Each structure stands twice: as structure tokens, then as C-alpha cells.
Amino acid sequence: MHIRDGILGPEVCLMAGIISLGAVSYSLRRLRFDLEDRAVPLTGMLAALIFAGQMVNFPLLGLPVSGHLLGGVLAAVTLGPWAGCLAISMVLIVQAVLFSDGGLMSLGANILNMGVVGAWGGYGVYSTIRRTFGSSHAATVAAAVIAAWLSVLAAATLFCVEFLLSSHSSGFDPRGILTLMVLYHALIGVGEALITGGVLAYVLGRRPDLIPELGSIGPVGRVGGFAVSGVVLALAVAAILAPFKSELPDGLDAVSEQVGLSALEVERPPLVLEDYAIPLLARWPQLSVSVAGILGTLIVFAGAAGLAGMTRRTTPSIVTRSIVTTDGSHGG
Amino acid sequence: MVVDSRSSKQSLFQPLPGGIKLLMALAMILAAGLIPLENWPAHGLLIGMIYIGLSIAGVTTGYLLRRLALFMPMLLVFGLSAPAVRSDGAAWSWTISLWLRCTVSFLAGLWLIHVLPFRELLITLRRWRCPAVLIAMLGFMYRYTFILWDELHRLQNARAARDFGSGPWWRTWSTNSQMIGLLLLRAMERAERTHRAMLARGWDGSVRFLESDE
Numbered sequence: 001m002h003i004r005d006g007i008l009g010p011e012v013c014l015m016a017g018i019i020s021l022g023a024v025s026y027s028l029r030r031l032r033f034d035l036e037d038r039a040v041p042l043t044g045m046l047a048a049l050i051f052a053g054q055m056v057n058f059p060l061l062g063l064p065v066s067g068h069l070l071g072g073v074l075a076a077v078t079l080g081p082w083a084g085c086l087a088i089s090m091v092l093i094v095q096a097v098l099f100s101d102g103g104l105m106s107l108g109a110n111i112l113n114m115g116v117v118g119a120w121g122g123y124g125v126y127s128t129i130r131r132t133f134g135s136s137h138a139a140t141v142a143a144a145v146i147a148a149w150l151s152v153l154a155a156a157t158l159f160c161v162e163f164l165l166s167s168h169s170s171g172f173d174p175r176g177i178l179t180l181m182v183l184y185h186a187l188i189g190v191g192e193a194l195i196t197g198g199v200l201a202y203v204l205g206r207r208p209d210l211i212p213e214l215g216s217i218g219p220v221g222r223v224g225g226f227a228v229s230g231v232v233l234a235l236a237v238a239a240i241l242a243p244f245k246s247e248l249p250d251g252l253d254a255v256s257e258q259v260g261l262s263a264l265e266v267e268r269p270p271l272v273l274e275d276y277a278i279p280l281l282a283r284w285p286q287l288s289v290s291v292a293g294i295l296g297t298l299i300v301f302a303g304a305a306g307l308a309g310m311t312r313r314t315t316p317s318i319v320t321r322s323i324v325t326t327d328g329s330h331g332g
Numbered sequence: 333m334v335v336d337s338r339s340s341k342q343s344l345f346q347p348l349p350g351g352i353k354l355l356m357a358l359a360m361i362l363a364a365g366l367i368p369l370e371n372w373p374a375h376g377l378l379i380g381m382i383y384i385g386l387s388i389a390g391v392t393t394g395y396l397l398r399r400l401a402l403f404m405p406m407l408l409v410f411g412l413s414a415p416a417v418r419s420d421g422a423a424w425s426w427t428i429s430l431w432l433r434c435t436v437s438f439l440a441g442l443w444l445i446h447v448l449p450f451r452e453l454l455i456t457l458r459r460w461r462c463p464a465v466l467i468a469m470l471g472f473m474y475r476y477t478f479i480l481w482d483e484l485h486r487l488q489n490a491r492a493a494r495d496f497g498s499g500p501w502w503r504t505w506s507t508n509s510q511m512i513g514l515l516l517l518r519a520m521e522r523a524e525r526t527h528r529a530m531l532a533r534g535w536d537g538s539v540r541f542l543e544s545d546e
Contacts, residue, residue: 004407004434004437004438005361005364005365005433005434005437005438005440005441006361006364006365006430006433006434006435006436006437007410007430007433007434009365010362010365010366024466025463028463028465028466032465032537036537037527037531037535037536037537038527039465039469039537040465040468040469040472040537040539041472041523041526041527041530042520042523042527043469043472044468044469044470044471044472044473044475044476044523045472045473045476045519045520045522045523045526046519046523047469047473047476048472048473048474048475048476048477048479048480048519049476049480049515049516049519049520051473051477051480052477052480052481052483052484052515053512053515053516055481055484056484056508056511056512057508058504058505058508059501059504059505060501069512078516078520086466086469087473090466090469090470090473091473093470094450094470094473094474094477096441097444097445097448097450097453098445098450099445100399100438100441100442100444100445103361103437103441104354104357104358104361104437104440104441104444105358105361105362105365105437168365168426168429168430169426171422171426172414176416180413180416194505194509195505195508195509195512197509198505198506198508198509198510198512198513199509199510199512199513199516200513201509201513202509202510202513202514203513203516203517206513206517207517207520210516210517210520
């Protein structure tokens with residue numbers, strides 16, 4: 001999973017680095033608020049734990065290679081998304097600087113793919129599923145298993161986007177790379193999901209109090225968790241499906257061609273996402289379709305989140321407070 | 333575990349500040365990323381420079397070859413998948429260019445782990461105005477890593493003493509998951525204990541450094 005230096009172009013590494021820097025500093029701010037003075041020793045221990053856990057090798061059906069835990073979702077489930085993101089980032093820093101495992105220049109991309117998508121996105125999926133199906137042990141384990149699988153898939157998709165955006169790798173067929181990566185990581189994801197589920201089931205059997213309830217997260221966190229999990233799901237779905245979109249014209253276009261209406265069509269100024277393809281990415285038609293799909297999904301979600309925020313703001317404050325307390329007493 | 337033990341060796345690079353070493357390694361990796369394939373001799377020049385650096389840092393050629401042997405298979409597989417997904421003539425030149433870039437970057441990273449002790453990395457991060465909390469967490473993680481590795485070895489020894497050889501793969505998977513789970517329980521309990529001990533000594537959540545650390 002670790003991206004080596006030399007695979008991504010320097011400009012993509014720089015962009016990913018800036019994004020992950022922002023994500024890490026935001027996690028730091030939220031962490032001090034959530035865990036207070038326990039933040040430093042607990043997060044340090046969590047990072048060391050994920051690091052040690054990655055040393056345990058899992059045999060792969062008699063093959064000479066072996067798999068290991070990645071840990072994004074496990075870390076987020078144990079101490080929350082902020083500590084989880086920081087722990088994974090620290091593991092990646094130490095691996096890059098002390099073990100030469102994963103690149104120095106592509107550290108930002110690695111943190112983005114595994115720390116931010118793995119911990120934040122994975123936690124979003126996990127908390128949404130848990131809220132829907134209650135907080136029984138089975139639901140918790142199932143939520144973590146699904147989140148682990150999806151987070152690996154989302155990380156693989158994000159890697160494809162980063163790879164295809166690099167200046168080195170022009171001329172590749174995005175559909176081929178995406179298919180290869182998604183197939184390969186769907187399998188890796190199954191391993192990660194099994195390990196995460198196994199660890200969590202064991203911990204829940206011994207010390208269920210170590211896995212925190214979701215009740216402490218306020219309504220804003222709920223909307224955020226829902227939005228994040230939706231984005232992760234949509235990224236996975238859009239990335240899997242968009243390149244295979246039919247080349248044929250859609251229903252209305254086909255009908256208008258048959259009837260001969262196309263001659264009547266008036267020239268209109270181009271829209272931003274003309275026919276689901278971003279003009280800048282004209283070099284890679286399939287990728288541009290994918291990116292357009294992802295961008296479109298993001299815009300839709302931003303709109304939905306904005307609407308949700310507006311409805312909440314119109315609610316009188318006393319009512320809001322009473323909703324919060326009832327929700328809190330039920331423990332979500 | 334032999335972590336970070338090599339970086340404390342005496343060498344010409346030791347008196348250099350950590351930031352300079354970090355930037356030197358990054359510059360090499362960046363240079364490797366920017367050189368186009370037509371100028372491939374430049375990659376050879378970079379490899380030669382790093383090899384000299386590695387020899388000065390006290391890395392033996394045997395060790396270097398062993399590390400390269402561990403690194404190469406994954407790189408070969410990744411490079412060979414390029415001709416599989418594109419059929420034009422540029423595929424092979426892309427693969428060779430990838431191999432060169434990755435090798436230079438790997439050697440530069442290897443040089444860095446031999447000249448930069450972890451302590452120096454923390455001091456460098458502090459000089460670069462990295463938040464003190466993050467540096468303290470990294471320090472904690474570093475200390476706990478050795479403890480947890482020892483713990484993991486004890487768990488693995490105990491398991492090896494109890495199961496007679498290998499069972500079916502799903503048994504190994506479930507035992508290994510439970511081992512990580514047990515490690516998690518012990519780690520979290522230890523972290524809670526440490527936190528209480530820190531509270532007893534006046535910990536208020538803010539991190540202070542001694543000036544003499546610089």
C-alpha cells in the first residue's frame with residue numbers, strides 16, 4: 001500500500017502534501033478538544049500499537065507473500081477519527097524516515113490515502129452504519145468490517161487519480177489502471193476487513209468499554225459523519241462505474257437523433273461539466289469522466305450539507321437543546 | 333530490534349544538522365523525479381553520488397545488496413504491469429524510467445536512515461515550528477514502539493510454544509487477529525497507567541522542552 005518515491009510526479013506529491021498538512025493540523029486541533037490531557041500518551045500509544053500490529057504477518061493461502069494490518073479503521077474506531085488520523089500519519093512518518101518504507105516525497109500522498117481517507121472516511125462509514133443498526137457488538141464489528149473494506153477501495157481509487165494526474169504517467173489508459181487497482185485492492189480490502197473485524201471482536205469480548213460509544217459526538221458530527229461516509233461510498237461507486245458508462249447516447253439524445261430534432265438544436269454556451277467531462281482533462285477521456293463523476297458527487301453532497309445546515313439554523317435554540325439531550329441520553 | 337541503531341554511528345555526516353540531511357535526501361529524490369528519461373546518464377550520476385554517500389556513512393555493499401534484493405521484487409512487478417495496461421511503444425521506456433527513479437529514491441532514503449537518528453528528527457521538526465503536541469506524540473510513539481515490540485515477541489513466543497506447527501490458514505488468521513487484539517488491550521491499559529502517573533507528576537496537557545535539548 002505504501003507509495004514509493006518516483007511513482008507519483010513531484011507536483012502531485014506537493015498538492016497531496018498540502019492537503020494532508022491541513023488535515024493533520026485540523027485533527028490536532030480537534031484532538032485536544034476531545035481527549036484533553038490524555039491526548040498525547042494515548043495517541044502515541046495507538047500509533048505504536050498500529051506499528052507493532054503491522055509486524056504480524058498473515059499467510060496468504062500458501063503463497064510466498066503475506067499480508068498485514070493497515071489499521072486506519074481500527075485506529076479510528078478505538079480512539080476516534082482525529083486520533084486515528086494522527087496515529088496513522090505518525091506511523092507513516094516513522095516508516096518513511098526510519099525504515100525507508102514508503103517515500104519521503106510521497107509522504108503527503110500516503111497520509112492522504114491511508115490516514116485521511118482511512119481514518120476519517122472509514123470512521124464516517126463506521127459511525128453511519130452503527131447509528132443505523134444500533135450499538136450491539138455484532139453491528140459494531142459489521143460496521144468496522146464494511147468501513148475497512150470501503151476505505152481500502154477508496155484509497156486505491158485515490159491513488160489512481162493521483163497517478164493519472166502525474167506528469168510522468170501521461171498516455172496510460174485510465175480504465176486499465178483503475179480496473180487493475182480496484183480488482184487488486186478489493187482483495188487486499190477483504191484481508192484488511194477480516195483482520196479489523198477479528199481484532200475488534202476480540203476486544204469487544206474482553207473490554208467493551210474501550211470501544212467508545214458514538215453518543216459523545218454532537219449533531220454537527222452526525223451530519224459530518226453522514227456526509228463523509230456518503231462521499232467515501234460515492235467515490236468508490238463513481239470510480240468503479242463511471243469509466244464503464246455506456247458510449248451510446250442517452251435516451252433523450254437517441255430519441256432526438258431518431259426524430260431528427262438534432263438539426264433544430266441551438267448552439268449554447270458550454271457548461272462547466274460539459275457532457276460529464278472536464279475540458280482540462282481532455283487528454284484522458286475516461287479519467288475525466290471519473291473525475292467529473294466524483295466532482296459532481298462532491299458538489300451534490302456540499303449542497304445537501306448546506307441545506308441540512310440551513311434547516312438546523314432555523315430551529316429555535318431551546319428545541320435544539322432538548323433534541324440534543326434526548327439523543328444523548330439514548331446514546332445514539 | 334535493530335532500529336535506529338545504525339544512525340548513531342560515527343561518520344562524516346554526523347555533525348551536520350538534521351534539517352540539512354533531510355533536505356539533501358529530498359533534493360536527490362526530487363532531482364530523480366524531474367530528470368526525463370532521455371537524460372538517463374544523470375540517473376547514473378545520482379546513483380553514484382548516493383553510493384559514495386552511503387560508503388562514507390559506513391554502509392557495506394553486502395547490506396546494500398540485501399536491502400535492494402528485498403526492495404526489487406515489488407518494483408519489478410509494478411514496472412512490468414505497465415506494458416500490460418498499455419500497448420504503445422512508450423510502455424517499456426516508461427518502465428525503465430520508473431525503475432531508475434525508484435532506485436535513486438530508495439537509495440536516498442536508505443542513506444537518510446543511516447545518518448539521521450530519531451532524536452535529531454524531532455529536534456529538526458521543532459526548529460521547523462512543528463506543533464509541540466505532535467512532536468511529543470512522536471516521542472511517545474517511539475518509546476512505546478520498543479515496549480510493544482517486546483510484548484509482541486512474548487505473545488508470539490507463547491503461541492509458538494503452545495501450537496504444534498501451523499494449522500489451517502483461517503486458524504492462523506484468527507489467532508493473529510486475537511494477538512493484535514490482546515496487544516491493543518495491554519497497550520491501552522499501559523497508556524492509561526502512564527497517563528495517571530503523568531497526572532501524579534503534575535501533567536497539565538501542555539508539553540515543555542528543556543532548552544538544552546537543542
